[in-house]
Every structure is written in structure tokens, then in C-alpha cells.
Amino acid sequence: MATAIAARELTKWFGEGEARTVAVKDVSFEARLGEMLYIVGPSGSGKTTLLSIISGILRPDQGRVLIDDTDLWALDSNALAEFRLNNIGFVFQDYHLFPRLTTAENVAIPLLLKRWDWERAIAEAHRYLEVVGLRNRAELPPVKLSGGEQQRVAIARAIVSQPDILVLDEPTASLDGDTGKRIVTFVREQVLNERRTILIVTHDARIFDCADRIMHMEDGRIVGFEKGAP
Numbered sequence: 001m002a003t004a005i006a007a008r009e010l011t012k013w014f015g016e017g018e019a020r021t022v023a024v025k026d027v028s029f030e031a032r033l034g035e036m037l038y039i040v041g042p043s044g045s046g047k048t049t050l051l052s053i054i055s056g057i058l059r060p061d062q063g064r065v066l067i068d069d070t071d072l073w074a075l076d077s078n079a080l081a082e083f084r085l086n087n088i089g090f091v092f093q094d095y096h097l098f099p100r101l102t103t104a105e106n107v108a109i110p111l112l113l114k115r116w117d118w119e120r121a122i123a124e125a126h127r128y129l130e131v132v133g134l135r136n137r138a139e140l141p142p143v144k145l146s147g148g149e150q151q152r153v154a155i156a157r158a159i160v161s162q163p164d165i166l167v168l169d170e171p172t173a174s175l176d177g178d179t180g181k182r183i184v185t186f187v188r189e190q191v192l193n194e195r196r197t198i199l200i201v202t203h204d205a206r207i208f209d210c211a212d213r214i215m216h217m218e219d220g221r222i223v224g225f226e227k228g229a230p
């Protein structure tokens, strides 16, 4: 399998002097095309910090992230924003949906940012809502949806612009066990393909069997990999 993401000697610290915490220490790994890779570890082990660095949200203090031929953190801020918009979809733990917009409008946001005209963006959003099984919720505001449905809206929004990299931070944290498992199985079966790489930070052992590989972190470092059982 080809490499999609290469993390090279990433280090990130917060604060200075006595208060300095090293959140990620000299982390190197590769994620492959067509792979679902989990990042697991105790609270405070640096998982979210690492995910944020890899997805272009948080600048590392040292090291590089290579995505295909692009050295992510060598891009200027405009190029980085553009790269993120075109290549990386991010699903946050608490969904980050806009309450005053309809479900379809929420899903259309990345396309509107890419300057699609309104009608076309909304039509495409409807198509993706159908993919995640929510076609009949398109005109509702997110508050009218269940947690699992909101999570699926967030996934539709993250994939609507067809990014090669999809990043999910604790996607099942706010869901009951069955719903969480269903959502991750959906991502594995309907969203993963040979041109995509999916990274998932999770504590949830009930979804481990959907992973291709599980990367364990402790105290800011990678302490091992195990094979999943998809």
C-alpha cells in the first residue's frame, strides 16, 4: 500500500519554563492509502494534538508532515487553508454544526467555501445526505436530529468535497454503543476506499475491530502498533 501521510519527528509543546508540557515527542509514522488507522492511548497522551498537527490545524514546534508531495507546514497560511479545504475532512467530537443553518446548508459549507454557487452546493449536499441516510432531514436544523444523526451530518460535511484524508476525533464519544459502532462501520464500508486514508482518535474499544491498524500513544510518544481485525 502506498504511503498517504508521513509524520516525521513531530514535537509539540505548550507553555514555557516550569509550566511547559511536551504534548507530542518526536513522533514519526506513516499512514497508508486505503487504510483506517486508529490512534489510541490514555487521556493526555497527545492524540488530539497529533491529529491536529497532521490535519493542518496546529503547527508543530519541530518536524514535518508530508502528504503526497506536499510538506504541509512549509505552506503559507493561505496555501495551507486551501490545501485543507481540498484534501482533509475533519469530524470533531461534538460535531461543530451551525445551529441556525439547515442540515443541508451545514453539509454545503465546504463547497460554498470553494465558491460553488448556492443551488449546486445545496444539491450536492442533498446527495451526500442521501449517502449517510438522512435525505429526509435536509431541511431541519441540527437540534432536531439525534446525536447519531448529527454525527452523520458532520461526516457528510467532511466528505462532501471528497477529501483524500478524513480525520475523526472521538467519533463515538457522545453516542451510545450501538450507534457508535454503526457509524464507524458505515465509515469503513461506505467512506473508506483505496484513494482515502482515515485516521480516528478513540478510547472506544467496541470499535477497535473496524481498524486496519491501531497505533498506541503514551506520554506523547508512540509505544506500539497492533493489527486491527476489520
Ligand SMILES: Nc1ncnc2c1ncn2[C@@H]1O[C@H](COP(=O)(O)OP(=O)(O)OP(=O)(O)O)[C@@H](O)[C@H]1O
Pocket: 014, 015, 021, 022, 023, 041, 042, 043, 044, 045, 046, 047, 048, 049, 050
Ligand atoms: N492548548 C493547550 N494548552 C496547554 N496544554 C495543552 C493544550 N492542548 C493540550 N495540552 C496538553 O498536552 C497534553 C496532550 O493533550 P491531548 O489533548 O493531545 O491528549 P489526548 O491524548 O488527546 O487526551 P484526551 O484523550 O483526554 O483527549 C496534555 O498534557 C494536555 O494537557
